[in-house]
Amino acid sequence: MKTCFLHARTFARLRPRLKGLEAAVRFVTLDDAGKAHDAGTGTTLDTLPPLDIAFGNSDAFYSPSVREFMTAILKSPEFDWFQSAAAGIENPGLMMIGQKARRYTTNHTQSESMAEWALWQALDFLREGPAHRALQAQNKWRRVKAREIRGSRWLVFGYGSIGQSVGRRVSALGGDVTGVRRSPGPAEGAARIVAPDTLMAELPRADVVLLCPPHTPETENMANADFFAAMAPGALFMNLGRGALVDEAALVAALDAGRPAFAALDVTRTEPLPPDSPLWQHPRIVITPHDSSDTPGTVEGADDTFLANLSRYVAGEPMKHLVDPAAFKT
């Protein structure tokens, strides 16, 4: 019998869907107070048994007991499989777990919520949200000319699961999507796929530029002064990837110079963004606190990924979204 470790809230939510697996898997939970339980019997566990499997989702990682959760995995003598709720592995804690676990699987369902974030920010920009709100604040009825996603040109740098989730939506709304990535197209939701070395030629044509590639030495600071100078003056810049993709001082200077017109950032170079950062009060920057995936739909999606992989694990079938162990070598 294998022992599977998960947050107590996650187990309570999934319990009806775990029936039938309880013969093959013992579930051990950790709550927000750091207390462990045998989930089947309800017994409090003073010391944790050796763990084989863990589901590392938002319940666990945004819990006050996150440190205990991590430590329990890292101290298990032979840890077999970790299911992450995240798509990326670029995080010191996840890297350590990846080095420990025999198998590590990711989850890509949060791209749906993130894609709706991109639509939200693009619509608020194209529909002139700030101008409309300023007029309402003054009780002023004055029509404002707006633009539409229909007919707009999008350049999506990093055309993986997030990029495709965005592309499918924008195309369905009548926008024109160019995806930028190394592997050639076609790809769902994109009218064209172009190679990264064409970026500077593509930038001037885009109404909306979205970054969502992984953070690598090649993408570090890719959005710099030259990048912004190549954008159209009326364009929107968005970052759903990592803060390190953007030279933030260059972004502020570019917005002040009028090109691009506006920026929406769900990620920043330092997170939490320090209270004294000039990004907060810039009139042409929207900041959201890395919460673009923070919806019930994302929680359900990660649950579904975990349960599907757990069934495969128990049945001895190949699991999905397995990460090559070489990715965790440092």
Added chain:
Amino acid sequence: MKTCFLHARTFARLRPRLKGLEAAVRFVTLDDAGKAHDAGTGTTLDTLPPLDIAFGNSDAFYSPSVREFMTAILKSPEFDWFQSAAAGIENPGLMMIGQKARRYTTNHTQSESMAEWALWQALDFLREGPAHRALQAQNKWRRVKAREIRGSRWLVFGYGSIGQSVGRRVSALGGDVTGVRRSPGPAEGAARIVAPDTLMAELPRADVVLLCPPHTPETENMANADFFAAMAPGALFMNLGRGALVDEAALVAALDAGRPAFAALDVTRTEPLPPDSPLWQHPRIVITPHDSSDTPGTVEGADDTFLANLSRYVAGEPMKHLVDPAAFKT
């Protein structure tokens, strides 16, 4: 030869597309200063010739010379065809033109822009736009749980061209759309079509309720205290139809009582909304000044409708979106 009347700016924009029609149609323009010209020769016209055709679009109706534009049509001895850029005819000026013209055609392409307005407002509500902006204003990095259009339940009252434009988009984004109208379904973009008499039973299930029916004696004040009391506490109410559909005092009372959660209104009972209206500063109301269709896409759509009908007119073929003359009888 027929004489077609249109705004000078419209003619300038359409000129390349009117070649070939100039043998059959004389184009006469009116500019913002109220000056008329023969568009073919450029000659200033001190008095207008009898008009046969007119294209009444936003260039004409939002011009300082709108009164001269209307008067010229109404004073023509035999006026044959009016192409409106609007979908509805519920306007005293349009009613007078409808009584005058032998044929009157409408345009429904503005529903595309209006549908994007509905997505914009729904996303800003579901993604917690006001909470995010309040946190940014205080330089505070604090995650906010949001919701998605994916999986949300929409009730669209009035499932004509606007309703379907909304329904297509919401369905493409993974939402569940119920359309309410008299004629039975199926209809594009809606999972179900229900009859208006089921409204009160449908309201409690909806996350988003959108009104976009015509204004008739049956729909006047349809959104009243009982209507709002039947909505779910966490739901969004939107009006893209006419202000007279909503009992505004009942809406404010309902929002203050916490049901529905929020309202987005592109139309109000009195327009412009008076500066002393309590709607302006209500923390859970967004007002836009009846500009949901005010995009370049809408202007192009109306141009396309006019040109397609003009070709049919010249060829003696049946025109599209013809209004039954009985609709203009008072």
